[in-house]
Amino acid sequence: MSAGALRTEPKRINTPATIGDRLWNDIVSTARFGAADKGGVTRLTLTDEDRQVRDWFVTECRALGCTVEVDGIGNIFATYAGEDMSLPAIAVGSHLDTQPQGGRFDGILGVLAGVEVLRTLKETATLLRHPLTVVNWTNEEGSRFSPAMMGSGAFAGALALDAAHALADREGVTVGTSLDAIGYRGETKVDPAAFAAYVELHIEQGPLLEASATEIGVVTGIQGLRWFDVVVTGTEAHAGSTPMAQRDDALVAAAEIVLAVRDIARENPPGVGTVGFVEVGPNSRNVVPGAVRLQIDMRHPSEAGLDRMEAALQDAVVKAGANAELTRIWSKAPVVFDPSIVDAVRTSVEALGYSATDVVSGAGHDAAHVATVIPTAMIFVPSKDGLSHNEAEYTSPEECARGAEVLFQTILELDRR
């Protein structure tokens, strides 16, 4: 690996210096499947571009000696044999689909690093005790078919397979039809009990690691999330002839709520709160706004934190105006990863001597579903400028290689247990 020699028990593995370069090469070359204009990738789930990268992945894994299975939602499980096939497998992976005009790293890094681990095992003729499975989950992004994290959700039993097949995209094409069209509606029923652990390497999609010049994030969980809609109703009025004292300006009340959301998040660290969407009616310069809709996103690593934030938001909405109505439209409970798997990641980073910090993921990941059925943890590497879902998304070759090294070391650590 270009970022440093892989440190493990010498008797078990012999690391070629080239695997960081190979990983980078895979990242660059698989970006041709759905290449976008500005260096990124548009590879929506279950499209022909997705089929191309899936075919590449299956071919690659089979060439390395893996058994490849596909389940009913199109998740691909490539399993490399271990010494003791009676042991449950160690699973790693992520997703190969992208957002429209998305990046080359989001999800992709976790799958390709798994392939690189397989290559290294084969080259060094290393047998782990456990089987090792590299997984590509279907439709993590959710931009073509909602909900996101569909494949891992179906795997974990959060989503019924029949219901998932019936979901349609904007053109009315269903998941089932799309799976058939690209030849990835599998027959295998994969049992979560067949796995001892799941580890997902992913880019941070946030600025923390870069800002603190930290090489690796040891991910201890995923923030919980609550989505709210606020409708503020004021009185539409003439901007010239309505004195300030007689106004009931919906936008002024909405502005107070926008600032309250910021303040509430600041007062509940490490929570975050965002008003990302605003719609003003009638939205005309010289009319006092009569109605404003806000969409709010609040996240916190603990349920108690989310409760505090929601209560404070309710207070703020009441304070902003009698005619503001708050509705919670969606929530996701926080995910706390399995301490023993998190510990395996931490031990591995320490063994490799990389700088590390515990982080809670702000974004959702397949690991959130998988964690409900398999002991799970995640590894983060930095994202330049915190950018993601964007063609400018970037993680350097060295950073990618370090992530793959930590993934490999964690597999070895788990394999010893």
Add this chain to the structure above:
Amino acid sequence: MSAGALRTEPKRINTPATIGDRLWNDIVSTARFGAADKGGVTRLTLTDEDRQVRDWFVTECRALGCTVEVDGIGNIFATYAGEDMSLPAIAVGSHLDTQPQGGRFDGILGVLAGVEVLRTLKETATLLRHPLTVVNWTNEEGSRFSPAMMGSGAFAGALALDAAHALADREGVTVGTSLDAIGYRGETKVDPAAFAAYVELHIEQGPLLEASATEIGVVTGIQGLRWFDVVVTGTEAHAGSTPMAQRDDALVAAAEIVLAVRDIARENPPGVGTVGFVEVGPNSRNVVPGAVRLQIDMRHPSEAGLDRMEAALQDAVVKAGANAELTRIWSKAPVVFDPSIVDAVRTSVEALGYSATDVVSGAGHDAAHVATVIPTAMIFVPSKDGLSHNEAEYTSPEECARGAEVLFQTILELDRR
């Protein structure tokens, strides 16, 4: 008049009790020209609906013995002879065009009250010393052709006639073509010097008179106005993975500006300040906004007040964020009406015994242009709930009649001078 007997010198005039009813009847019946669904009127300037109401106005005035002249922009001047035709005329009027789904009173009241004064003069065989001209100005509203107050602007020389003719609506139809199509491109060049005074009766389009239970507003001028655009540039970021301390949220900065505009107006009474338009990019719930555009309207009766408000806005924008840019895109200087004409209105209201208060108009009116070339004042009557540019716009029969009485009394007062 239904709202009380017209008080004037008995030797000169004998008021029938019916003219309030007749005025109301005209308001209701002319609303058939462009009747909208909810009781209002859609009568955009120079459309066939506008032609119908113009034809009605011309027919009515000719039947009363008026000479009718039309100028090159379609303004209609209906003149009732006075005893001394060498004296300049007293002019009254307003506009018969409306907003889309507009009301039955905005503009219309001022013209129809003028017609009612003519009827009363004729019925009572009264001759004023001065000629009396009732004017219908073309395109006050500006919703079909921009700018608004086009006819009065051309009359006052603020807009060249050729340039006005070339202006086109959204379908590319010009003012000139539209004037020809409805037969209202006149030949007469009407000289402002031919008028001694101009008085415009209008609904308030604001809530002040109703809120203070005041019958008449003596309008001393029209607020000045400045329009600003603000572009706030932040950094688009993931709502889940970007910590609060590392955000550059354009909407949070914009919310501070919205509240600052409210505060600045409150600190500069009787100024008003409105953010009526907001555009957020990318406007997605779980993306920290990277860009926000605001449109701001600020008004004040004095230039010095506008200057203070603009300076405070500049400070607020700087305070809100380094990447906020403020541009003043339009301004209109305050209009101060002629003290002697305002005094004639005040004297007339006092003679009639109606409650009155001095007000500064928040909205623009034809009187703003006319005031630059003829000594001018305005009379306001209440608007229910301050509503205007809305089918629900309402002023009661009694309120309309009081306005017409004050207009009549003011004409008599001016005629004595």
